[in-house]
Amino acid sequence: MPKKNMELSVEQREELIKALKTRFEKNMSRHEGLEWDNVQTKLDDQPEKLWSLNEMERTEGEPDVVGYDNKTDEYIFYDCSAQSPKGRRSVCYDREALESRKKHKPDNNAIDMANDMGIELLSEDQYRDLQQLGEFDTKTSSWVKTPDNIRILGGAIFCDRRYDTVFVYHNGAESYYSARGFRGSLRV
Structure with a gap:
């Protein structure tokens, strides 16, 4: 079975980042005290996570940051679509x-x-x-x-x-x- 291409094109990456940032800024109550620039830095360092977020977005899950884990230094995304994706x-x-x-x-x-x-x-x-x-x-x-x-x-x-x-x-x-x-x- 051929391995899936888990890399996004530059255009896909830019479109996804734009959608995530817009959603983040529109829904600040989901992640009070967190800053987008810190989230984007983490995303830039982990392209495989961008691929997963793109899959969440592609299936209409509307992923958004819902928290930050201080112990693991990780941002937590959940599907935040109004209805099940x-x-x-x-x-x-x-x-x-x-x-x-x-x-x-x-x-x-x-x-x-x-x-x-x-x-x-x-x-x-x-x-x-x-x-x-x-x-x-x-x-x-x-x-x-x-x-x-x-x-x-x-x-x-x-x-x-x-x-x-x-x-x-x-x-x-x-x-x-x-x-x-x-x-x-x-x-x-």
Whole structure:
């Protein structure tokens, strides 16, 4: 299998940086006290992370900085699209779930897509943290990292926001719906 080209052209890089900077400046409440120039310095030093951010952007995740980890000296990006990213919906949870379907298989699964993009699925705690920054998934839902004890039994968990409350649900990992995708995180 040929290796993916994980480098952006100069034009793609400039377009992505412009979009990220504009989003950063429009949503300062998501990252109070952080400065774009410091974020861009980190991005300039890690082109492979730019590729992953571009994949988040390409699939309509609208990645934005949501924090900074002092211990690791990393900026934290989450998908901040109002609804679950359009380019990542109608997927079951993981490869095992995909292979277990006999009929009407989806095209992909959340875990493999995230791995291919170089990002992590949000955990339930990260999803709840995201919801402190705005109202997300008011019409859609998003798979989140599922604890092993649930996954071993065939289930997976997803979250959404309804009635001004964040809900956590379960479903068979093989299920997929047009309004369910996944949100990711990336550390730079």
